[in-house]
Amino acid sequence: MARVKYGTNIDKDLIRMAKEKAQQDGLDGANAVIEAALRVYFANCATEVWEKTLHGGWIKKIIVRPGKVVIESIRSRKVRSRYNPKTFSDDSLTPKGWTKVWKMKQG
Incomplete structure (x- = not known):
């Protein structure tokens, strides 16, 4: 898919979170996170x-x-609003017979 330069005004907290998420996931930058979010949106908007x-x-x-x-x-x-994240991790659920059927693609 061809890339085009596009400028917009986005809430600074969203940009900060996108940059942090990109850094955690080893992505190129906030644009990669924004592109992933747009792909999820268009895949599910209908x-x-x-x-x-x-x-x-x-x-x-x-x-x-x-x-x-x-x-x-x-x-x-x-x-549940409060829970132990380790209880619901891959390492914890898989041995108990749970199968992950969906997770948002990274990158």
């Missing part, structure tokens, strides 16, 4: 997620993407 609560605590979830529909049945949903 996606719709629908949910319906059923009896017995079940949740039906439909994810509609161009050319693809995913239908899920979820028994329960728990959201």
Whole structure:
């Protein structure tokens, strides 16, 4: 894909976070992080997620993407605000039978 020079005004905190993330991930700079964010946005901007609560605590979830529909049945949903990140790391979850199905691509 051809590169073009583009100037814009972006919140300075976002630029700082993009620079830090690029440095952590060994990327060229903030532009690499911004490009990745735009790719994620365009890959998902046409996606719709629908949910319906059923009896017995079940949740039906439909994810509609161009050319693809995913239908899920979820028994329960728990959201935790405080947790130990080590408990949910690759090293901890993989031996317990969990499979990572998605992670944002780097670079």
